[in-house]
Amino acid sequence: IISAMVFIQAFLICFLEGRFFCLNPQGFRARVRILITKHISVLRKVWGRGVLCIFAGILHLAHWWIITTISASFMIVVGIAAVVCGTIAGHKLDNLRAALDDDTFLRFEFDRFDSDNDGALTLGDFATFLSSIGLEFDDMYVINAFHSIDTQRRRKINYRQFSDWWYRCKFNSKRTSLPRTVRKSRR
Template sequence: MMEGSGADSYGATGGAPQQSENSKLMATAVAGAAMEAAKTEAAKIKNMVLNMRDGPVSIKILSYIAGILLVVTGFFSFFGSFFTLHPVDAVVHLYMFAFGWAILLLEARSSILPKKIVYNIHKYCAFTTVVWGRGAFFIFVGTLALAQWVFISILVGLYLVIIGAGMIYWGQEAYKNLDALHGEMKNPEVVEGMFRKFDHNQDGVLDVTELGNLLESLGAMLRPTEVEAACIIMDTDNDGKISLAEFQGWWANSPSPEVV
């Protein structure tokens, strides 16, 4: 009986290295599969961003959708987590609800918001006044939603991450093109002349279409989303239009910061 017991012990001991080796191989295989899945998802996100870049999409509309999704899902998920006694999840969903309202406020026209709110946004959340800053904020909130690992939160999180990546990309392309145009207008008189030339309805401001026509006349090859990003870059008061002072301010400033 002792021999049998010894054989069993020997078999168990002898099998341990083999089990360890199998575990290592399995872990390597899982890590490789995860890496391939990550690469595939990254490629999908890149393709979606490129497709949105070329299509008739609006950064502002996409942002409004993101804000509404966060407000709705955050509201209902908060009460769901609260009544099922998941306080941590409830707090996270409350943050998502608040971030949704923050996005809606950021995209609202300054003309419909009290000046104090606009001033405080620019002062305390300066990163949201630049395109790449908004994109980074969207990605942060998106990862927060993804971390909940609930189907609806995953969908909302993926949407936010994709839109955030798109904003960073569109903003970077707009910055590059705008930097290249600084030398195309030699003096303030030319700058003002170009502004008034493309202010077709003579209302003293350029809308996105008029700004796109002006930039195109200077040789910039911007897609619709990139023109909208350029408008956001110049639009310091967030009213959706470019005044002569804003246009002159952009031209007079040093080259725009690039996203590294």
């Protein structure tokens, strides 16, 4: 039974962590990942997947063979690293977003990922853009965010729609309104 649980957890870890060149947020891997994270929401976060690695490693230690002890120790170390790195990355992301008071960098990056140079991002462009600036959001979050930004239902978002979403999300958890510097730069 323990071996079966370890196998299932290893499969979950590989499926959740390995994108295997499947960045499309509407592909098969994304759909299965959405199904998994819908029911186990803590796995949406890096630190949550780190806890899963730690738990799998602890279960793997129950076999008490030298090879399983080595692999279990590795899983526990990877899990601890994921918890620490996920927490640190979350804090750094908050600091990065707080530092972006002008639109220059954001506009440059937006234009860089506009694949057909029409001034708008498709869902694929949007997912690649977010990934490139270090925002590894859950696939379902990317799809929902895109659809919430695309108020005109054109299946594309322009820079104005994107920047409105960016600044709304940027300060949503800390403040109820945008600070003066951001409001001035957006006029």
